[in-house]
Amino acid sequence: MESxxxxxxxxxxxxxxxxxxxxxxxRLPGADSVLRELFPHTGRAQxxxxxxxxxxxxxxxxxxLIAHHRGSGRSVGVVAVDPTSPFxxxxxxxxxxxxxxxxxxxxxxxxxxxxxGHLGGLSRSAADVVAVxxxxxxxxxxxxTVGVGQDEVEVASLAHTVxxxxxxxxxxxxxxxxxxxxxxxxxxxxxxxDREGADRALRDLGALLKLRRAVQREPGWxxxxxxxxxxxxQGTAELSAAIxxxxxxxxxxxxxxxxxxxxxxxxxxxxLRERLLDGALDRLEREEGPxxxxxxxxxxxxxxxxxxxxxxxxxxxxGAGERx
Amino acid sequence: MESxxxxxxxxxxxxxxxxxxxxxxxRLPGADSVLRELFPHTGRAQxxxxxxxxxxxxxxxxxxLIAHHRGSGRSVGVVAVDPTSPFxxxxxxxxxxxxxxxxxxxxxxxxxxxxxGHLGGLSRSAADVVAVxxxxxxxxxxxxTVGVGQDEVEVASLAHTVxxxxxxxxxxxxxxxxxxxxxxxxxxxxxxxDREGADRALRDLGALLKLRRAVQREPGWxxxxxxxxxxxxQGTAELSAAIxxxxxxxxxxxxxxxxxxxxxxxxxxxxLRERLLDGALDRLEREEGPxxxxxxxxxxxxxxxxxxxxxxxxxxxxGAGERx
Numbered sequence: 001m002e003s004x005x006x007x008x009x010x011x012x013x014x015x016x017x018x019x020x021x022x023x024x025x026x027r028l029p030g031a032d033s034v035l036r037e038l039f040p041h042t043g044r045a046q047x048x049x050x051x052x053x054x055x056x057x058x059x060x061x062x063x064x065l066i067a068h069h070r071g072s073g074r075s076v077g078v079v080a081v082d083p084t085s086p087f088x089x090x091x092x093x094x095x096x097x098x099x100x101x102x103x104x105x106x107x108x109x110x111x112x113x114x115x116x117g118h119l120g121g122l123s124r125s126a127a128d129v130v131a132v133x134x135x136x137x138x139x140x141x142x143x144x145t146v147g148v149g150q151d152e153v154e155v156a157s158l159a160h161t162v163x164x165x166x167x168x169x170x171x172x173x174x175x176x177x178x179x180x181x182x183x184x185x186x187x188x189x190x191x192x193x194d195r196e197g198a199d200r201a202l203r204d205l206g207a208l209l210k211l212r213r214a215v216q217r218e219p220g221w222x223x224x225x226x227x228x229x230x231x232x233x234q235g236t237a238e239l240s241a242a243i244x245x246x247x248x249x250x251x252x253x254x255x256x257x258x259x260x261x262x263x264x265x266x267x268x269x270x271x272l273r274e275r276l277l278d279g280a281l282d283r284l285e286r287e288e289g290p291x292x293x294x295x296x297x298x299x300x301x302x303x304x305x306x307x308x309x310x311x312x313x314x315x316x317x318x319g320a321g322e323r324x
Numbered sequence: 325m326e327s328x329x330x331x332x333x334x335x336x337x338x339x340x341x342x343x344x345x346x347x348x349x350x351r352l353p354g355a356d357s358v359l360r361e362l363f364p365h366t367g368r369a370q371x372x373x374x375x376x377x378x379x380x381x382x383x384x385x386x387x388x389l390i391a392h393h394r395g396s397g398r399s400v401g402v403v404a405v406d407p408t409s410p411f412x413x414x415x416x417x418x419x420x421x422x423x424x425x426x427x428x429x430x431x432x433x434x435x436x437x438x439x440x441g442h443l444g445g446l447s448r449s450a451a452d453v454v455a456v457x458x459x460x461x462x463x464x465x466x467x468x469t470v471g472v473g474q475d476e477v478e479v480a481s482l483a484h485t486v487x488x489x490x491x492x493x494x495x496x497x498x499x500x501x502x503x504x505x506x507x508x509x510x511x512x513x514x515x516x517x518d519r520e521g522a523d524r525a526l527r528d529l530g531a532l533l534k535l536r537r538a539v540q541r542e543p544g545w546x547x548x549x550x551x552x553x554x555x556x557x558q559g560t561a562e563l564s565a566a567i568x569x570x571x572x573x574x575x576x577x578x579x580x581x582x583x584x585x586x587x588x589x590x591x592x593x594x595x596l597r598e599r600l601l602d603g604a605l606d607r608l609e610r611e612e613g614p615x616x617x618x619x620x621x622x623x624x625x626x627x628x629x630x631x632x633x634x635x636x637x638x639x640x641x642x643g644a645g646e647r648x
Binding site: 032035036039040043257260261262263264265267268269271272273274275276277278279280291292294295296298299301304305306307308309310312313314 | 363581599602633637
């Protein structure tokens with residue numbers, strides 16, 4: 001029997017879906033079982049990651065892509081995990097393109113995630129939100145992250161296609177991040193391409209792609225570079241075509257399935273890790289007292305955290321028929 | 325009986341310590357047991373986090389602090405987890421202050437960590453390196469991270485004192501990160517303070533600190549703001565004094581012990597999580613086959629990852645005397 005909440009999410013109900021997302025965020029009991037009910041109905045949406053340094057114009061490009069998809073009748077979900085995004089940071093940045101306009105469009109669902117101190121990790125939270133939007137029946141889900149750090153790489157791994165947004169004239173220090181960000185790029189957008197330095201930036205990106213090709217063991221996908229000027233809506237169609245091209249490549253080459261397996265692997269491991277920890281901490285509290293008091297004893301070097309962790313983990317029985 | 329490797333690390337042997345760090349990085353069997361041997365001999369070093377946006381001059385400031393401590397006869401360890409740091413990125417940035425000079429000084433031990441795709445998480449790796457340097461007898465350990473994202477906040481939580489480095493004239497988007505970074509600041513360094521806009525930046529930081537005070541429930545430490553010009557070695561003594569002042573506050577107020585307990589808690593949980601997962605994956609592979617094949621079945625929606633994770637975790641026996 002499907003629960004009423006799962007049924008409402010599957011019908012695309014915005015309020016029910018937002019409620020489930022909050023419940024998942026707050027780790028309310030029961031929220032997980034709804035996610036589990038929805039699982040067979042996920043895996044249909046096209047998930048597109050949009051990443052790059054602060055100020056590259058990721059949100060403006062996202063807004064253009066939303067308008068593009070809406071114009072073709074596709075429903076869109078947006079997950080914003082970029083602390084500088086107008087989706088997240090909101091009015092303080094004076095977002096010129098009024099993202100909130102889309103909030104009045106029932107075909108667009110926007111959800112922002114805090115990037116700091118998030119219980120259970122940012123990628124787990126983003127994955128949950130993507131799963132709910134997927135089950136809602138969203139055709140396209142955009143995941144916007146600022147392209148610095150490991151979190152963002154993990155979040156990017158949720159996407160079928162990762163668009164890295166670059167701009168001309170970034171300082172040397174930010175340039176140094178480029179190699180790392182480029183590793184995860186399926187499509188490159190050089191935004192603000194009407195700015196001085198665009199030609200040089202295009203040459204630089206081209207040279208880096210050549211380098212990437214040279215170290216690749218087998219020929220695969222070659223990320224196209226698309227010039228865009230998001231605030232004037234230039235290059236949006238080309239960018240959409242490049243994303244669609246990568247999607248077609250994923251299907252034809254079998255790489256799409258390989259990536260789906262990698263995503264499933266990482267989601268499963270995240271879930272398993274959480275469940276194991278919950279169980280072990282229950283037992284720790286019963287046997288050793290509150291975790292905070294154990295921490296005080298460890299800090300005072302009165303208790304050995306290595307032995308304690310090893311003992312708790314060793315209690316896992318070796319196999320189904322065996323005794324601990 | 326202490327192992328020869330642990331004894332050599334404790335004597336401050338650089339080659340043995342580097343070997344142990346590599347072994348921990350590679351998750352070699354036995355490396356963990358050395359860390360466990362060293363545990364009672366850790367907790368003595370003063371750990372100082374240095375964070376801030378790319379280009380703020382964190383490495384230059386770190387170099388000045390190194391020179392300052394060396395001048396007072398203190399040994400120094402440096403853990404660089406900033407992809408734009410000259411410690412990490414090296415020569416490509418044309419580091420003006422030759423950090424590598426310190427490499428010839430036996431009292432300084434520098435270790436860089438990759439920030440991407442790190443097995444087991446960046447904060448675990450950084451914590452291991454800090455523990456080894458601590459056991460080596462380093463008096464001061466500087467941990468340099470780029471101040472964006474959750475990883476960096478986690479790494480910063482290793483430190484007794486967090487120095488946030490700021491510079492005049494950052495763009496609006498980077499400014500938006502400020503509130504988040506300020507939350508973790510114990511000391512603020514306005515570097516490049518001879519630049520235009522320094523007065524405004526000082527006013528802005530002052531206003532933010534006032535805001536922070538207003539929302540604080542109880543009076544605590546008020547982060548001092550120190551103006552520095554690292555490349556001309558201006559403000560280094562003041563910055564060191566501010567860090568020492570925070571250290572004295574931690575000791576006097578009891579806040580130092582509370583923070584030590586929080587650090588111990590998070591290190592223990594990290595270890596426990598890893599041990600539990602290792603055990604559960606062993607069993608999964610025996611019962612369900614290789615993880616990668618399980619992932620393929622999950623991706624095809626043929627296997628339920630929620631049920632699988634819950635079942636593996638439920639096998640944890642409830643208590644010492646009970647049967648699973």
